[in-house]
Amino acid sequence: MGTETAVDGVPQNEASASSAATSTANSIKAFIAGGVGGVAAVLVGHPFDLTKTRLQTASPGTYTGAIDVVKKTLARDGIKGMYRGMVPPLLGVTPIFAVSFWAYDLGKNLVYAANPKRDTPALSTTEVTAAGFFSAIPTTLVAAPVERAKVVLQVQGQGNLPPGTKQYSGVLDVVRGLYKEGGIRSIFRGTFATLARDGPGSAAYFAAYEVTKKALAPKGKEPGELNLGSVIIAGGTAGVAMWSIAIPPDVIKSRLQSAPQGTYTGFIDCTRKTVAADGIGALWKGFGPAMGRAFPANAATFLGVEVSRSLLDKLF
Template sequence: MSDMAPGPDSKAGDGKQTTTAAKSFISGGFGGVSAVLVGHPFDLTKVRLQTAPAGTYSGAMDVVRKTLARDGVKGLYRGMGPPLVGVTPIFALSFWAYDLGKKIVYSATPDRVSPKLSTGELAFAGFFSAVPTTLVAAPAERIKVVLQVQGQGGKAQYSGPISVVRGLYAEGGLRSIFRGTGATLARDGPGSAAYFVAYEQAKRALTPAGADPSQLNLGPVIIAGGLAGVAMWSFAIPPDVIKSRLQSAPQGMYSGFFDCARKTIVQDGVKALFKGFGPAMARAFPANAATFLGVEASLKAMDKLF
């Protein structure tokens, strides 16, 4: 996924590092599954901190302690079904769209001297990757959040993802299922720009002089992937808080993204926009290291097979 040197799937002779659509799609799916398996307990902790009434939890470890006491270890994986099912198309779309974004840059700059993309060009491709991805990610996030926040007190309303879909559709049709789409893009657009820029720049920095970044062993890939996740969540937490509150709130509580942001600040102060920062950052490195490990390992395997 580096843009530094031509790989086996690049256009012959042009030196532009772009991967075939099929390989981008498949490798992104492998990366996404890896991310969910590693990161879901951190994500559940983050969402519960972001959405619970003030005073429910004293911090991230209190969320973990109470969740384990109430539901056991399986409670930390509540709501994992939707992202695990949806993660293959979500991450596959993300990595496919990122590669497409790079191709758009190359098409728009036919007379460029170097195939090496600038930071701004990488940021464009990263932001672009979030646009089609949001169409799949938003409803999956909505279902996941609804499942994650239930069970904190009293009987769970929904038995699983299908039950949530039916309930949300009965509540407000497709509009209810897609609630939080704008907030998802507000989080994932800047976040994805930071994500891919950090990954590419970290790979460049970790590549020995005269070596090819595409040939890095898995150690530097893990480090670069982890740093990419940290960079992404450094930008994404405030819109993620709004997204979580929008998607978990009762029907009619908020009229939209800005109404939710305003009411959150009025009620809990600006600091509320950074709730869940700790677990998000704790999750960022291992989950995204796993993501890029899955992506790069699957790409290498596919390159050997075909």
């Protein structure tokens, strides 16, 4: 048997076991806290998201702007119309945001593993950005089908679908219909577009949050200490940073996921046809509602994450 090395008086195998347990506990807490934050985001932000999606996918001339979308939606369906299509993200938001924050935590661990002999435990902005980009990769596998179902439900509420388009009664009906239409491939349509949106977007998202929270940390306090005012402002800023660069791929994602089968062959084809038909400005449709949603929804997200994480830290 080999000799057992001690680190700070603790046998190495015991130290490794303790470190592994701590890492697992942190991953679990990141997963749960992300889910709580996601629910908060949907409750606050869904009306803005619906408005954005309808602007992005409607035929030219259907709406004059975001306010017109809201007015026509309220006139047609009342206040409940502003929450049409909320069930898919609400059901899927726990795994989406849970995986996102879990993957961000994992991304930070990978950064630490890549540079174990670091001068300070604090990650640089570049390292946070890399961890943020990484978080989008596993998250996309969950987000793409949820977004697909959400977009289909949101768009059919406009009432101007092409003749013969199937009307769905709810999220399960959407999933069944999409599978019957084109199998798993149909359910996951728009996956590359989702990653194209969320990769750079998540990099900006987490970097902006960490940088802003650090800048707003009260004198004498560490950025990690819970300060609700700083969390709200930093969370809102993170959302603005993400959506300031995410709208063009989001437009393509919405069009890919809402179009009848065979309309586009993929991301590049959809981009080319969108610009050819509606001009380059079409890639920024929905920018107003997205930015209007960005601050409150993501302030709610990070508030939910930080408060729940603080409570979880006290439990285990």
